[in-house]
Amino acid sequence: MKTFYAPLSELAGIEQLKKDFEVTGQPVMISGCIDTQKIHLVHAAVNDYRFRLIITGDEAKAREMQEDSRFFDKSSIYYPAKDFIFYSADVHGNQLAGERLRCIQKIIAAQDNKTNITVITTIDGCVDMLMPLQRYRDNIIHFKNSDIIDTEKLISKLVGIGYTRVPMIDGQGQFAVRGGIIDIFSYTDETPVRIELWDDEIDSIRFFDVESQRSVEKIQTYDVFPATEWILSEDEIDAGFEKVKDEVEKQLVTLGNDKKKKTQQEMDACNRLRHAYADFERTRDYSKFILSFTDEIEGFTDYFPKDETVFVLDEPDRIMERMELISYEYEESMKNRLEGGYVVASQTKLMRPIAEVYKNMQSSRLMLLSSLDYKPKMLKPADYLRIDARSISSYNNSFEYLADDINKYKRTGYRVVLVCNSRTRAARIVADLEELGTQSYFSEDYDKEIMPGTVMVTYGNIHRGFEYPLIGFVIITENDIFTSRTRKKQKKKYEGRSIAGFNELNVGDYVVHEMHGLGVYKGIEKITVEGVEKDYIKIEYAGNSNLYVLATQLDRLQKYAASDTEKKPKLNKLGSVEWNKTKAKVHGAVEEIAKDLVELYSIRQNQKGYAFGPDTVWQKEFEEMFPYEETDDQLNAIADTKADMESTRIMDRLICGDVGYGKTEVAIRAAFKAVQEGKQVAYLVPTTILAQQHFNTFEQRMKNFPLKVAQLSSFRTNKEIKETLADLKKGFVDVVIGTHRLLSKDVEFKDLGLLIIDEEQRFGVAHKEKIKKLKNNIDVLTLSATPIPRTLHMSLVGIRDMSVLEEPPVDRVPIQTFVTEHNDEMIREAINRELARGGQVYYVYNRVRSIDEAAAHIQELVPQANVAFAHGQMEKRELEKIMVDFINGDIDVLISTTIIETGMDISNVNTMIIEDADKFGLSQLYQLRGRVGRSNRTAYAFLLYRRDRMLTEVAEKRLSAIREFSDFGSGFKIAMKDLEIRGAGNVLGKSQHGHMAAVGYDLYCKMLNEAVNDLKGIKNEYSFETNVDLSVDAYIPSTYIKSEYQKLDMYKRIAAIENIEEYSEMQEELIDRFGDMPVAAENLLRVALLKADAHKAYINRIIQKEDGIRYYLYDGKKPDAEKLKKLIDEYQGKIKYVGNKEPYLLYVMKKDKKAAPSGSFYRMPSKNMIKSEKKLTADEIFNIVECVIKSIGGLYDKK
DSSP states (O other): OHHHHGGGGGSHHHHHHHHHTTSSSOOEEEESOOHHHHHHHHHHHSTTSSEEEEEESOHHHHHHHHHHHHHHOTTOEEEOOOOTTGGGSSEEOSHHHHHHHHHHHHHHHHHHHTOOEEEEEEHHHHSBOBOOHHHHHHTOEEEETTOBOOHHHHHHHHHHTTOEEOSSOOSTTEEEEETTEEEEEOTTOSSOEEEEEETTEEEEEEEEOTTTOOEEEEESEEEEOOSSSOOOOHHHHHHHHHHHHHHHHHHHHHTTTTOSSOOHHHHHHHHHHHHHHHHHHHHOOGGGGHHHHOSOOBOGGGGSOGGGEEEEEESHHHHHHHHHHHHHHHHHHHHHHHHTTSSOGGGGGOBOOHHHHHHHHHTSEEEEEOSSOOOOTTOOOSEEEEOOOEEOOOOTTOHHHHHHHHHHHHHTTOEEEEEESSHHHHHHHHHHHHHTTOOOEEOOOTTSOOOTTOEEEEEOOOSOOEEETTTTEEEEEHHHHOTTOOOOOOOOOOOSOOOOOOOOOOTTOEEEETTTEEEEEEEEEEEEETTEEEEEEEEEOGGGOEEEEEGGGGGGEEEOOOSOSSSOOOOOOTTOSHHHHHHHHHHHHHHHHHHHHHHHHHHHHHSOOOOOOOOOHHHHHHHHTOOSOOOHHHHHHHHHHHHHHHSSSOOEEEEEEOTTSSHHHHHHHHHHHHHHTTOEEEEEOSSHHHHHHHHHHHHHHHTTSSOOEEEESTTSOHHHHHHHHHHHHHTOOSEEEESGGGGSTTOOOSSEEEEEEESGGGSOHHHHHHHHHHHTTSEEEEEESSOOOHHHHHHTTTTSEEEEEOSOOTTOOOEEEEEEEOOHHHHHHHHHHHHHTTOEEEEEOOOSTTHHHHHHHHHHHSTTSOEEEEOTTSOHHHHHHHHHHHHTTOOSEEEEOGGGGTTOOOTTEEEEEETTGGGSOHHHHHHHHTTSOOSSSOEEEEEEEOTTSOOOHHHHHHHHHHHHTTSTTSSOHHHHHHHHHHHHHHHHOTTHHHHHHHHOHHHHHHHHHHHHHHHHTOOOOOSSOOEEEOSSOBSOOTTTOOOHHHHHHHHHHHHTOOSHHHHHHHHHHHHHHHOSOOHHHHHHHHHHHHHHHHHHTTEEEEEEETTEEEEEEOTTSOOOHHHHHHHHHHTTTSEEEEOSSSOEEEEEOSOOSOOSOTTOSSOOOOGGGOOSSSOOOHHHHHHHHHHHHHHHHTTSOOO
16 A cells, blocks of 8 residues: 555654654544545554554444545444444344444454454444453354264354354344254354254355355355354353342332332333333343343453554544433433333443543544644543645536646646546546546556656545645545546445245145145145155145145145235135136136237237437436446346337336335436437326425436426426426427326327336326327336236236346445334434434324324424324325425424325435334335435334234234344345235236235236236146155155245245256255255155156156056047057056046056066166065166156157
């Protein structure tokens, strides 16, 4: 880093600073510092010290500093502070705890490996109470190949250091044990690790992929870092429980529990405290009472070795202000909570006094950075230095000004560095400067000093540039040159779950069997028939009748899913015609819709539309001004949309993606493309509020271009509407955004070229008809926030053009989710905290009757806030006025029913409180929660439930699932299913909902797929079922896969094996995930492969009986009689044709000299293989069956 550090050694102040730091305990105050220059100064001036801890006042600033710091030191890491006030919620997301553990692990690694590290945190991170670093060190578990492991001890150790045992890992902080395989997913790693044992010795250690559960790469050693911030010994836990119990009893007395006559307030407080203690006993969450459990407590600053650390305080007075605010907030909150019986006394002392933190840092090396000269509070600097640094004034996209300035710098012998966010942009800048006659060069070699009067262009990410006039050194960043661009974030690898199949089957779930209809899943049962063991799936039907399905037939079963999850479906009766009637009815409907879709598609294929030209320079410039990094899905959707527009075909593309995944940007780019060619664009939205929001977005994005954007909705006065209509007709308006007002007769366009429809499913039937008329031969882009399932997507490929956005946008800060009982204190604190940082709050209250009372109650809690309420039954004008005020920031807290669920997007709202969250469906909670966290601030979601109401099991499951949602784009499989079904309904039309509910969603998709294939002339799979029932043990032993859910999943996937490649892959996966396969599981795979081959050979059933193996042929396809006769002859009596009501071929297993046909082309069972009366081995049976299947396959003409 000589390029950046060397010039600073010329500053007199730096020499003085180094002298001051020769001894500890001499804080140095440096004034005249600005923004990114502070980070540069820290790295350049104290680079000789291994540890740097930079402390600032607020979180956004800390995160920005960490990004800048990474340019100078790749090991820079951010340490997020713990939340002092809400830590006592019943559950909270583990995301930030994971980040803290990652940081602590890096600090330990830097100490042990003698490497450098820079940590950036906020002052609240330093006043927290933490476990001594040595405890973490002592509890790291080390693994290396060939180590001997005691599995039972390891399990209890993992639980002791905070890991949760699960059947299958799907998130950090979990571990799973299956036989000789141990999977562990630490917070400190991106991927989990799998340890395979040979008996009790480690045979291999490898990383594996969470999604596929398959191994990725082998490693020799691995260290497991604790997954909790508090590790306690058994003795400490026992003693701690006693202390807490005593404390609670003392506190009850203080609250007046002993009084004969208690006030209502005292009774409530005592009850609350009892509940809190009961909860604590149940959850064993020690962090809430940590002072009762251990005396060994350190602060974050104690984690850094004094001799090798430089502490840096950024703007000490701001830090002090922040500290006073936190302390005040904390003390007030604790005082109220103590009186209300929410906490006990020791819980109110969980914050270290700032004086103690400062004292610790002052005794080491401490740098205080500020822009102005002042005396910091509570600190006594030993020296005051001033450094002259200036910020770079913005060039507002003007390259000429930049070139002039650079030439001035060169003439005065300055060293100039330009830092660009992309290498292509850097190369372009070098070329552009050359054109203007300014010499510069591109380099990423920072070990050479830069010469005076030269200009170096390099690649990297820094927020803002700065200049040191005294030494002639300047750094200019891309953000200084191109103002309209917010800095694009470095792209994180997308780790979220794609919308995967949903196969978690629990006992009591509804399932659909293709042949027998709807029943209830009752679990797996092992049944032994004539000495042969097999697993059967038990399904209960109406009238208490049970069906046992062989586990190898699992592909015929689907979990039943319909859009109305609350309503119980009606069970079918076994053997009744009712199910076939239902299927026939749905079949008819499905064929109808498939016909409509295919027809519509072919008509549109044959019509010619307007072909737009390729992208222009303006288009490129317009897209470059998009302030965020596009996701891959977004880029694909944009490319597909443009390709559609440039072809002569009429575009009809559907873009599905979750709330805030960037659908609007795709639409904006398409609109811009259309407008450039003189076409008009109509953007149709379902609500006035959305019209206003999109209007603002379009206006903002297009303000630098000569385009006119207008709005048609009830927000506009009659006069404005008249003007807009006239301008539309004349062609003066380029883009018009409106509600169904756009569909009125008086709206005429001069030359409409593109129609964009947002949330089409929310328009009524009459409006849809008008939309259809408007659509006639113009390009149409439809946007939908309900995701479309993959299954449906596949069956509609080639009928409907679709782009699916599944990747969450970069720079979404995860939402901190707290689930807690209704508690006025917490509500007050949550609202106050949000208002203190200038934000707004959504409060979801879903009862219209008493919403005004709820609003009055909140107003009492926070008298200084501007509180308003809104619900769907209000007068339209009034509702719109409230919403517009809220969007404009005039209302602080909006109490509203779930109307905010749909499409509202306000980035200033970053706290949401949902009352009675247990009453909402998961998808609803998920969509509601998606309304906050749309900026780069940490967002909070509080899900409240009432204590006195017993939570239903479903509600409890929902609330715990919501917690997993704290990862964007992951963990929401359940909500996704709700939404997918809704999405499917949207694409296929409402009329299909009933049919979907009748047969269940998966079977419906399968039927639709077949109907579409029929119409397209694609041959469907044969529609008969093949069963194979041989006298071999073929099942998955419960010692091999313990978890029933995983076992089911495996059965389902094994049943779907179709060829030898899939067979081998399955075999590899089973060995990789669960260890060496037992014989019964091997047999199961062989049976599945035979079943697939038999199906291709038109065999209905293969059953092994006393007299031999019977092959029942599919009666829908007749074999060639000549070939059949030849086959029987070839087998010389080993195969007989038995003709009765159900004819079959019998492979005889009685003693017979003539074992094989003469001159047979196939590998036949040899004579000695047929050991009469003695039992055949499984392998021998498989060989016979495989051979006969091949022979039978030869009876049919292969087309």
